[in-house]
Amino acid sequence: MDERQVRLTRAGSAHAVAESAAATEFDVVVCGAGSAGSTVAGLLAADGDLRVLLLEAGPDDVDERVSDPDRWFENLGSERDWGFLTEPGRHVDGRRLPYSMGKGLGGGSSINVGVWSRGHRRDWDHLAANCADSRWDYRSTLAVYRELETWSGAPDTGRRGTAGPMHVRPAGPVHPFFAAMLDGAESMGLDRYDSPNGELAEHGSGCAVRDEIVENGRRLSPYRALVAPRRAQRNLTVLTETLVTRVLFEGDRAVGVEAVAQGCPVRFRAAREVVLSLGAVQTPKVLMQSGIGPAGHLEALGIEVLHDLPGVGANLDDHLLVGCVWKAGTPELPHPARAQAVCFWGNDGHAESPQFVMYSGAAAFMSPEAQARYGRPDPAFTFLLGMRLRSRGSVRLAGADPTSPPVIETGYFDEPDDLRDAVAAYRFAEAIADSEAMHPYQGPGVVPRNASDREVAAYLRAAANTFWHQCGTARIGLDHYAVVDPELRVRGLERLRIADASVLPRVTSGNTMAPCMVIGHRAATLLRG
Numbered sequence: 001m002d003e004r005q006v007r008l009t010r011a012g013s014a015h016a017v018a019e020s021a022a023a024t025e026f027d028v029v030v031c032g033a034g035s036a037g038s039t040v041a042g043l044l045a046a047d048g049d050l051r052v053l054l055l056e057a058g059p060d061d062v063d064e065r066v067s068d069p070d071r072w073f074e075n076l077g078s079e080r081d082w083g084f085l086t087e088p089g090r091h092v093d094g095r096r097l098p099y100s101m102g103k104g105l106g107g108g109s110s111i112n113v114g115v116w117s118r119g120h121r122r123d124w125d126h127l128a129a130n131c132a133d134s135r136w137d138y139r140s141t142l143a144v145y146r147e148l149e150t151w152s153g154a155p156d157t158g159r160r161g162t163a164g165p166m167h168v169r170p171a172g173p174v175h176p177f178f179a180a181m182l183d184g185a186e187s188m189g190l191d192r193y194d195s196p197n198g199e200l201a202e203h204g205s206g207c208a209v210r211d212e213i214v215e216n217g218r219r220l221s222p223y224r225a226l227v228a229p230r231r232a233q234r235n236l237t238v239l240t241e242t243l244v245t246r247v248l249f250e251g252d253r254a255v256g257v258e259a260v261a262q263g264c265p266v267r268f269r270a271a272r273e274v275v276l277s278l279g280a281v282q283t284p285k286v287l288m289q290s291g292i293g294p295a296g297h298l299e300a301l302g303i304e305v306l307h308d309l310p311g312v313g314a315n316l317d318d319h320l321l322v323g324c325v326w327k328a329g330t331p332e333l334p335h336p337a338r339a340q341a342v343c344f345w346g347n348d349g350h351a352e353s354p355q356f357v358m359y360s361g362a363a364a365f366m367s368p369e370a371q372a373r374y375g376r377p378d379p380a381f382t383f384l385l386g387m388r389l390r391s392r393g394s395v396r397l398a399g400a401d402p403t404s405p406p407v408i409e410t411g412y413f414d415e416p417d418d419l420r421d422a423v424a425a426y427r428f429a430e431a432i433a434d435s436e437a438m439h440p441y442q443g444p445g446v447v448p449r450n451a452s453d454r455e456v457a458a459y460l461r462a463a464a465n466t467f468w469h470q471c472g473t474a475r476i477g478l479d480h481y482a483v484v485d486p487e488l489r490v491r492g493l494e495r496l497r498i499a500d501a502s503v504l505p506r507v508t509s510g511n512t513m514a515p516c517m518v519i520g521h522r523a524a525t526l527l528r529g
Contacts, residue, residue, distance in 0.1 A: 255269060290306065430446060
């Protein structure tokens with residue numbers, strides 16, 4: 001890359017770069033600068049002989065709302081949020097749900113609550129079995145996490161890393177409210193552990209102070225840890241506000257991508273590979289816009305079918321989120337922005353990993369519909385209950401125009417057993433809130449008050465939302481509906497890989513940022529190999 005290109009690149013103008021170097025090829029084009037994409041690009045850029053281009057649709061991350069982890073919620077609905085809206089859900093009172101996903105350098109890791117949650121042992125063993133490749137099992141994944149982490153909590157040399165780029169620490173100092181929640185959970189039979197990511201991740205239920213990606217009070221996202229330190233390198237180009245619209249092919253070989261930058265179409269060529277790390281909505285959307293997906297759906301929209309892959313956009317999985325809200329008592333509550341404790345329990349009948357994850361917050365976290373029906377107590381505290389579902393949703397195209405919004409069906413509560421289990425989990429959350437340890441924080445009643453199971457079910461349908469852990473829409477596997485193979489290559493095509501949460505067969509037992517880094521690490525390792 002000559003000096004003129006370097007200057008244009010640092011100015012962040014994708015269109016200017018494309019005009020000045022239309023014939024320039026990069027070795028690898030990475031689409032999406034979220035947790036996985038940043039990991040891929042950062043690790044590849046460490047090889048000075050590889051020319052890496054990282055494209056991001058959103059803005060940069062230089063903003064106090066990003067760097068200050070207590071201000072995460074201010075990004076929801078902002079320019080750093082895709083702001084998707086789901087289709088009306090049959091079993092959530094016909095509601096259309098806001099479906100936030102990160103948009104900008106760092107992706108979701110720049111606007112989330114900063115939770116570092118590795119996933120349960122059985123999550124990774126299930127993935128390895130699903131694709132018949134032991135490189136995805138828990139033992140292998142543990143080695144990746146140890147390479148990625150610098151852990152500053154209680155020593156756990158067999159499980160935690162000490163010299164990696166991601167600085168991970170226990171949340172603290174722990175507010176008495178969160179200590180009371182842990183005491184209440186323990187009194188209900190959950191064992192307490194030093195961390196959610198050590199021994200607890202190898203059992204099935206328990207509670208702990210949560211781990212977070214905060215260093216000296218500032219968010220340290222995967223982008224900040226792995227890409228930002230290399231921005232001055234000549235072999236790394238990072239372009240923001242550049243929307244990838246389709247993958248370019250010569251025959252069945254990916255040779256680059258088409259994008260829109262500053263309102264103008266641009267093309268970037270890849271000599272070796274294209275990597276899609278756009279997330280569980282945008283990755284299948286771009287695949288389908290490129291002619292890769294269910295043939296019948298694409299033909300109905302007038303899109304020429306390049307490769308019939310029926311699994312593209314199917315199998316949308318997530319943690320469903322409901323807020324279990326209580327009127328608060330008189331003791332001082334913590335700042336509502338960041339939870340410090342987490343509980344895991346139960347299973348979905350498959351005996352594979354915890355079905356429920358629960359955080360807490362010192363405010364009433366309710367959907368607008370639930371507020372309108374039940375009222376909003378103030379002051380209040382909320383147990384934020386996340387649930388792994390049996391049901392699945394989908395992502396489809398509304399039309400051939402890339403600017404058309406995606407059609408998102410969540411499938412929440414489509415399986416009747418999911419609602420039954422959600423009611424049981426709500427009752428368990430009630431029991432923790434009613435524990436002796438939590439009594440000082442309890443005011444006069446829960447929302448809804450003195451409710452039967454039927455009334456609780458009605459509340460859950462009105463309160464259900466996403467926990468922002470979307471995944472599964474380009475899943476890994478060996479069967480007819482698998483989209484990528486064990487090496488993350490799109491099946492039936494050459495030089496195109498996917499590295500993001502869309503490859504997960506199902507949502508992991510906790511938050512998905514850390515698992516996305518494992519996926520990005522695996523992609524970078526395979527590309528370098």
